[in-house]
Amino acid sequence: MRLILVAGTTRTAEIDGITAAGASRELLVHTPSADTEILTYGDTVRAPVTPVSPGGCPTPAVVTRAVRELLGFDVTVVDAGIATPTGAPTVAVGARPGDDIREPDPVRTAPGAFAAARSFGQGLPDDRIVVGETVPGGTTTAMAVLRALGEGPLSATSSSLPENPLGLKRRVVAEAFEASDLNPGQAAHTPELAVRFVGDPVLAVASGVVAGALESGTDVVLGGGTQLLAVAALVRHAGVPTPATLATTPYLAADVPDLGSNAAALDLDLAVADPGFDPSDGGPLAAYTDGVAKEGAGMGGALHLADEAGRLGEVRDATRTVLERVGNDESPASAADDAGRGTEGGS
Amino acid sequence: MRLILVAGTTRTAEIDGITAAGASRELLVHTPSADTEILTYGDTVRAPVTPVSPGGCPTPAVVTRAVRELLGFDVTVVDAGIATPTGAPTVAVGARPGDDIREPDPVRTAPGAFAAARSFGQGLPDDRIVVGETVPGGTTTAMAVLRALGEGPLSATSSSLPENPLGLKRRVVAEAFEASDLNPGQAAHTPELAVRFVGDPVLAVASGVVAGALESGTDVVLGGGTQLLAVAALVRHAGVPTPATLATTPYLAADVPDLGSNAAALDLDLAVADPGFDPSDGGPLAAYTDGVAKEGAGMGGALHLADEAGRLGEVRDATRTVLERVGNDESPASAADDAGRGTEGGS
Numbered sequence: 253m254r255l256i257l258v259a260g261t262t263r264t265a266e267i268d269g270i271t272a273a274g275a276s277r278e279l280l281v282h283t284p285s286a287d288t289e290i291l292t293y294g295d296t297v298r299a300p301v302t303p304v305s306p307g308g309c310p311t312p313a314v315v316t317r318a319v320r321e322l323l324g325f326d327v328t329v330v331d332a333g334i335a336t337p338t339g340a341p342t343v344a345v346g347a348r349p350g351d352d353i354r355e356p357d358p359v360r361t362a363p364g365a366f367a368a369a370r371s372f373g374q375g376l377p378d379d380r381i382v383v384g385e386t387v388p389g390g391t392t393t394a395m396a397v398l399r400a401l402g403e404g405p406l407s408a409t410s411s412s413l414p415e416n417p418l419g420l421k422r423r424v425v426a427e428a429f430e431a432s433d434l435n436p437g438q439a440a441h442t443p444e445l446a447v448r449f450v451g452d453p454v455l456a457v458a459s460g461v462v463a464g465a466l467e468s469g470t471d472v473v474l475g476g477g478t479q480l481l482a483v484a485a486l487v488r489h490a491g492v493p494t495p496a497t498l499a500t501t502p503y504l505a506a507d508v509p510d511l512g513s514n515a516a517a518l519d520l521d522l523a524v525a526d527p528g529f530d531p532s533d534g535g536p537l538a539a540y541t542d543g544v545a546k547e548g549a550g551m552g553g554a555l556h557l558a559d560e561a562g563r564l565g566e567v568r569d570a571t572r573t574v575l576e577r578v579g580n581d582e583s584p585a586s587a588a589d590d591a592g593r594g595t596e597g598g599s
Numbered sequence: 600m601r602l603i604l605v606a607g608t609t610r611t612a613e614i615d616g617i618t619a620a621g622a623s624r625e626l627l628v629h630t631p632s633a634d635t636e637i638l639t640y641g642d643t644v645r646a647p648v649t650p651v652s653p654g655g656c657p658t659p660a661v662v663t664r665a666v667r668e669l670l671g672f673d674v675t676v677v678d679a680g681i682a683t684p685t686g687a688p689t690v691a692v693g694a695r696p697g698d699d700i701r702e703p704d705p706v707r708t709a710p711g712a713f714a715a716a717r718s719f720g721q722g723l724p725d726d727r728i729v730v731g732e733t734v735p736g737g738t739t740t741a742m743a744v745l746r747a748l749g750e751g752p753l754s755a756t757s758s759s760l761p762e763n764p765l766g767l768k769r770r771v772v773a774e775a776f777e778a779s780d781l782n783p784g785q786a787a788h789t790p791e792l793a794v795r796f797v798g799d800p801v802l803a804v805a806s807g808v809v810a811g812a813l814e815s816g817t818d819v820v821l822g823g824g825t826q827l828l829a830v831a832a833l834v835r836h837a838g839v840p841t842p843a844t845l846a847t848t849p850y851l852a853a854d855v856p857d858l859g860s861n862a863a864a865l866d867l868d869l870a871v872a873d874p875g876f877d878p879s880d881g882g883p884l885a886a887y888t889d890g891v892a893k894e895g896a897g898m899g900g901a902l903h904l905a906d907e908a909g910r911l912g913e914v915r916d917a918t919r920t921v922l923e924r925v926g927n928d929e930s931p932a933s934a935a936d937d938a939g940r941g942t943e944g945g946s
Binding site for chain 1: 640641677686718719722723724924
């Protein structure tokens with residue numbers, strides 16, 4: 253068992269109001285680096301901040317790490333355009349940070365990175381992998397990619413904000429199609445072009461890894477929410493029909509009522525495991541139960557593994573242990589100054 | 600516990616007769632990539648060959664991997680100038696492949712990579728690390744670096760060849776000093792310059808990691824032979840006096856009679872653990888007992904860990920299991936066509 257975290261950036265995250273409000277550009281850009289370090293080492297090493305949402309919700313990477321400390325699975329990080337130094341080891345597949353999708357051709361490295369990641373996925377010796385993502389701003393690019401593939405009906409996305417900025421996301425997506433002179437559905441069956449023109453490098457690399465792994469007979473668990481749904485759509489459009497599993501958190505599932513049917517439409521079993529974080533304990537874990545930072549960094553996939561191992565009940569304490577180590581167990585008020593989490597929860 | 604494998608290349612390995620005879624340049628250059636993959640995945644992923652010596656001795660990376668499968672420690676690969684694609688995740692510290700030391704200024708990235716690696720080592724959250732290397736041609740550059748530091752008396756090196764090409768190595772080292780206009784001892788107390796002018800990028804990165812780890816209170820086991828002795832010398836010349844352990848194989852120790860006193864001169868405890876490979880079984884493991892590929896890829900460090908855990912007796916069977924998986928259990932005759940191992944054993 254190996255968890256593969258695909259980590260990268262898109263400058264789409266810098267659009268005002270599209271991702272967790274209050275997080276500065278300087279801090280957002282460190283989130284993937286910090287997530288990869290927390291997952292690899294159990295603490296930050298080179299990254300200057302531990303990511304938390306403006307409401308004080310710690311990055312889901314601490315939950316994934318906590319499960320890793322319980323179960324001991326291997327972790328491999330693939331660099332899908334990380335923009336700041338990370339102390340975590342990463343596999344290179346030629347991806348560079350993605351530009352704002354309102355600019356033409358924002359992810360020029362997508363076709364090459366998709367191909368290299370596919371070949372890497374084919375070569376993996378594992379019987380089974382879990383694939384997760386960390387990319388601030390990623391739900392907006394996921395929405396755009398689903399439309400480019402003609403899978404618009406699947407493109408409902410969630411948000412950590414009290415009001416999901418869906419209107420803003422739709423405007424950004426519309427501008428992206430205009431900037432790259434693309435029409436919805438025009439990239440059907442050419443996933444690498446959908447990602448290149450309106451996506452982000454994490455979608456390119458994650459779909460490449462998943463396509464390659466499925467092609468070589470590896471079982472795949474997609475650990476995440478709507479971004480991993482977009483990954484599955486890309487894999488289907490790459491001509492790989494093998495079923496897989498979508499494992500997500502109860503917080504994400506509660507926010508996307510159509511998730512089950514959307515997953516089924518892509519031949520994915522849906523798995524949802526509840527870590528039992530207590531809304532009444534007032535600590536940082538309560539923020540998850542409030543629907544903040546619902547998913548990310550493979551959290552849903554990790555919870556699924558803990559559930560399979562019959563150890564879901566130990567995740568809460570294990571997460572607290574990791575939180576104490578990363579020094580992120582302050583009150584929401586003090587943590588709010590630190591950083592912003594921009595994947596599912598914040599974008 | 601974390602094993603850190605520092606992997607890279609120097610074109611010094613391309614000098615005729617300096618490294619395991621019969622290996623082509625094309626294959627030698629893949630050894631670090633293959634070693635990192637075997638250690639990470641238990642098999643090659645992207646690298647086209649499994650490294651073996653001309654005599655059929657498999658890369659020591661299979662032994663290190665076997666111990667990892669027994670004990671379950673973490674592995675982190677640091678890229679110190681890997682020259683071909685690897686599927687293993689690697690930490691970047693700005694190192695590039697090293698040039699032939701007979702050219703002036705062959706490792707321009709050494710000072711920057713040393714500094715970045717030192718900072719990385721300081722940030723590691725581990726209580727204890729084992730540091731190993733994989734770099735074909737590395738014993739010649741280690742000899743040159745020890746002389747540049749003024750530690751020439753420590754610079755005895757071993758070889759996998761029936762006749763250690765010491766004369767050739769000395770000529771290469773002399774040419775290196777001439778090319779970079781350096782005198783023996785002139786780089787004392789400036790380790791980054793010793794490595795830059797007559798060393799290789801693996802020495803720069805490994806000594807940076809070790810210096811940083813020791814400075815931040817992490818226990819360090821140097822897993823290797825004379826190259827790790829050069830790493831220790833660099834660390835001392837960087838002003839870091841903290842004691843550490845040099846853990847090597849019985850094959851390397853038998854080839855360097857002064858190893859114990861050389862280690863003591865650098866404030867290193869020497870640990871030697873014998874995996875009990877049987878010279879009479881005729882299989883690939885017998886090649887180690889013949890003194891081929893004596894050390895590399897952290898093998899001595901891994902054996903030391905197995906010894907501490909009381910599981911040294913299981914290493915032989917575990918190694919056979921890994922060998923079967925990497926498809927490298929052919930007879931020496933057929934394996935001889937495949938590749939060449941160029942670290943301690945072959946350089």
